[in-house]
Amino acid sequence: EKLLQSLDDGAIDFAIVESSFDQGRYESLLFSNEPIVAVCGTGYEAPEEMTLSELMRYRVIVRERHAGARRILEHKLAEQGYTLEHFPARYEVGSLSAVKGLACRDCGIAFLYEKSVQKELADGTLRRIVVKDFSVMHAFSFLWRKGSMYRALFTQIYDQLKD
Template identity: 35%
Template sequence: MLDLKLATFLSLCETRNYTQTASLLNITQPAVSQHIKYLEKYYKTKLFYYDEKRRLHLTEKGKLLRSFAQTIRSDSALILEEMMAPPKENSELKLGTVTTAGESLVPHMIAEYLKKYPNQKVSLYLGEADELLTWLQEGRIQCCITDAYCPSSTYESEELFEMETVCVCSPQHPLAGHTVDFQELNDYRLIFRENDTNSHRNLMHILHEHNQELGNFHSYVEIGTINAVKKLVMENIGISFIYRFVVQENLDNGTLEQIYIRGFSSRNAFSFAWMKDSFFTSGNLKFLKVCKSVL
């Protein structure tokens, strides 16, 4: 259980507003102030300061305490489930991953992990990159595979692999296997995942780097999952930009073909991350070792 004063502190870190924090925690504003003053007295340092526009900011020592408190909050939620589990029941690895990796690469990692630790339980949660970090802080998961930036002040992380994005199409598409200029893609339909996903943000970054936008293409299809995107591309409905590891098997067996683009290169780093100084670090490192062996 997270101490109420630390819970108040974390809430204030997020809202940067004493009134909002009081409302969220259902306590009075003076109580919020008292909790912060107590922590500042206990740690003998200022945790917050106001700038010239009366905006609330964390001090450097405040950032340090936030990292510590986030790990406590996360571990508290996870350890509660272990404490409530029946006696002699095997522990559970709660793993989060970005959806694109979770639907393709990560199941191979889990399979190898369970071969090595056959009595281990695993729960896999799919989400978007920023969402996974929130789940870590809340204790919904204990580790994750993400392509989001993981600040070292809050997370332990290690790069797993770097993966390129490739442009793919059906083998029957006119551009299948051809080398073209980026602008030549505009004559065709673009297929991509829905907005507010990391795949969509990656696509928009690629387009902006090449002075392009969605309206430049003949038409487009926006759809929910990466597997749905792949199926539409295989049906020769259009083209798509997808991480190579998602489509490598399709490229190998000929159900998809790559379109080569002059001067095009897009690579993203994927990392394995967990809360800094977490109680579950040793278990996370076991899974990380298996991940590396698979890769």
């Protein structure tokens, strides 16, 4: 929302956003589709693979209410008939670092963008949990104000960033 407001105010020329936006006001290109994965610390007692209903037996660690990844997770859970309240316990924290820190300390299961936990998965401080009947993908869009005279420049920047 802050990025879209900055675009509208003319403070920035383009943005990469994870949220939905008014397609009538902005031109956009798909930047990437990113998976959100379930992770936990290596000492957390949870199987490496389970169903969504089995997952509901464990603590979950989530970002604050207005965080994009949390809204996406809540929407996907709702599609399956669940809410965050179905988990027996929830930790709600204000930053990605706090979510990762709690997960690394075996405090529960977190749902995070796979790219944001690549390092921790590689170095073994987090492990991935495969939820057999549940997957979350979300699009990131590169966008700018509709009708901008810099459209050609923005598409060049987009192409450079994609490489």
